[in-house]
Amino acid sequence: MKKEELLNLSPRELVDMGICPTCLDRESGGSIYGDTSDRLLYGDADIECFFVGNPRAAGHMCISSVRHYHDMSEAPDALNEKIFLFAKRCMQIIREVYGCERVYMCTMCDGPNNHYHIQLIPRYAHEERGSVNFVKPRGEYIADKPRLEAVRRRIGYYAVAYESSKL
Numbered sequence: 001m002k003k004e005e006l007l008n009l010s011p012r013e014l015v016d017m018g019i020c021p022t023c024l025d026r027e028s029g030g031s032i033y034g035d036t037s038d039r040l041l042y043g044d045a046d047i048e049c050f051f052v053g054n055p056r057a058a059g060h061m062c063i064s065s066v067r068h069y070h071d072m073s074e075a076p077d078a079l080n081e082k083i084f085l086f087a088k089r090c091m092q093i094i095r096e097v098y099g100c101e102r103v104y105m106c107t108m109c110d111g112p113n114n115h116y117h118i119q120l121i122p123r124y125a126h127e128e129r130g131s132v133n134f135v136k137p138r139g140e141y142i143a144d145k146p147r148l149e150a151v152r153r154r155i156g157y158y159a160v161a162y163e164s165s166k167l
Helices: 011-016 021-027 077-098 145-166
Strands: 040-043 047-051 061-065 102-106 117-123
Touching: 011 021, 040 145, 047 077, 061 077, 077 102, 077 117, 077 145
Parallel strands: none
Antiparallel strands: 040 047, 047 061, 061 117, 102 117
């Protein structure tokens, strides 16, 4: 199938065909997921942190490896360590900025060729506790500029401290 035809398929269809939609999106300049720069919180040579376009809750964030790995078991330990440490700090940031009670972390890279990522899903006081939060209905991303900028700024501060500790 030609690349132009692939770009007309859904992410699920691409994964079922063994094609990573995240990698195809990056190669094609955003043809799968569109312009996501309004949700990008942080990015470097290894990872990207961004708000999910179809979130399960306000503040639902994703941390993705830049390079393709099918899941955590394939990724180098140093990358997994970085993702885990960023996730830990991002969970704190989400609680501070959004006022949620908990932030759940999960990874589910399912399908023949998915892209390694973790999701951070906030749970608010009015919501039921437990694993139901991993499957609650998805909504539409609603931009909240003040919160977006607060999260970006705090992750940026953390990234500088993280990189300084690696020197």
